[in-house]
Amino acid sequence: MERIMNVNGKVCVVTGGARGIGREIVDRFAAGGAKKVYACDVNIEALEGCAENVAPYVLNVTDVAAIAKFTDDVLAADGAIDVLVNNAGITRDGLLQNTSDEEWNLVVGINLKGVFNVTRAIAPGMVNAGSGSIINMASVVGVDGNIGQTNYSATKAGVIGMTKTWSKEFARKGAQVRVNALAPGFIATPMTEKVPQKVLDIMVGNTVLGRMGTPEDIANAAMFFASDMSSFITGQVLKVDGGLKL
Ligand SMILES: NC(=O)c1ccc[n+]([C@@H]2O[C@H](COP(=O)([O-])OP(=O)(O)OC[C@H]3O[C@@H](n4cnc5c(N)ncnc54)[C@H](O)[C@@H]3O)[C@@H](O)[C@H]2O)c1
Numbered sequence: 248m249e250r251i252m253n254v255n256g257k258v259c260v261v262t263g264g265a266r267g268i269g270r271e272i273v274d275r276f277a278a279g280g281a282k283k284v285y286a287c288d289v290n291i292e293a294l295e296g297c298a299e300n301v302a303p304y305v306l307n308v309t310d311v312a313a314i315a316k317f318t319d320d321v322l323a324a325d326g327a328i329d330v331l332v333n334n335a336g337i338t339r340d341g342l343l344q345n346t347s348d349e350e351w352n353l354v355v356g357i358n359l360k361g362v363f364n365v366t367r368a369i370a371p372g373m374v375n376a377g378s379g380s381i382i383n384m385a386s387v388v389g390v391d392g393n394i395g396q397t398n399y400s401a402t403k404a405g406v407i408g409m410t411k412t413w414s415k416e417f418a419r420k421g422a423q424v425r426v427n428a429l430a431p432g433f434i435a436t437p438m439t440e441k442v443p444q445k446v447l448d449i450m451v452g453n454t455v456l457g458r459m460g461t462p463e464d465i466a467n468a469a470m471f472f473a474s475d476m477s478s479f480i481t482g483q484v485l486k487v488d489g490g491l492k493l
């Protein structure tokens with residue numbers, strides 16, 4: 248087995264891959280030897296000029312028919328999908344009593360049902376091939392909860408539940424299909440630009456390492472789960488949060 252973390256020769260799919268954490272994972276996999284990295288997003292303009300082994304692809308994780316077509320296209324072109332990172336996610340924060348049905352449905356539709364949609368399409372190919380690594384982007388708030396994030400924390404807790412279920416389901420009959428979740432703390436991306444500075448300061452104050460995380464911090468952990476270095480790790484939730492106490 249290779250002793251260096253890489254995704255040599257692997258076909259990788261990253262949802263929400265155009266910016267923030269997803270973009271960093273795309274670039275990391277591309278530089279880490281991937282045969283191809285499909286960077287799927289609703290808007291792929293930001294991916295112009297990316298590396299040669301990155302394939303930008305317009306894909307909304309709520310569009311079941313488009314996901315089926317995407318999966319068929321990739322399997323036809325590349326024969327297999329080795330790594331799936333379910334990273335696309337949004338926030339619509341507010342206290343419970345201020346959260347509308349629309350805000351609930353939007354966040355649940357993308358963060359929870361979107362992960363279900365994409366994995367349901369892609370996992371069977373991994374199981375048939377007998378190997379694969381699925382990495383679901385959860386959050387510390389899916390483990391610990393957070394004021395003003397009822398809809399978001401519910402989806403991230405749900406993602407953790409699906410991760411544990413799929414780790415058992417996809418490994419039947421000896422298939423080495425691993426499913427793990429990453430639970431980032433507060434990471435500097437366009438998503439957290441919307442969070443008031445006052446709240447971010449409190450979060451940094453409650454973080455042992457005394458800083459916000461970077462997309463690189465999360466991409467490092469994603470690379471570990473995608474690589475064969477984590478070949479005996481499945482069904483786990485790894486907090487990457489600098490020691491945050493929520
Ligand atoms: N930033 C943080 O502090 C933090 C903390 C914990 C977890 N996360 C999770 O990490 C993931 C990435 O977050 P980020 O901070 O990079 O966010 P971001 O908003 O910077 O990027 C998210 C990307 O997802 C894409 N996207 C949104 N809806 C989509 C859809 N329906 N289909 C396909 N793509 C879609 C967006 O276009 C965007 O490119 C999310 O799942 C988020 O919940 C982020």
